[in-house]
Amino acid sequence: MIKPRRVSDLRIEPFEDAFMVYLNGRDRVHYLNHTAVLVLELSTGENDGAQMATIIQGLYQLDSPPTREVQDIVANMIDEGLVEANPQLDQS
16 A cells, blocks of 8 residues: 655645645646645655545544545645655555
């Protein structure tokens, strides 16, 4: 199971009802909603997608963990270079 880790050179700024995320060295800005920023913050290299989904389930008082949604968010963040798989903690 992948345990994503946020890259070190990110800057997160609140913006209206979302967040702007800047990755130093890239000419790009990402706009993330509250759930996506929570996933980004939980990407410490210690949490896998299932653990993140369980945390989000509790915070938003959902009936079930949003496992597929969290996996999709993590996959998009990996593609965009905001997080990386932590090979030292990767158990897949």
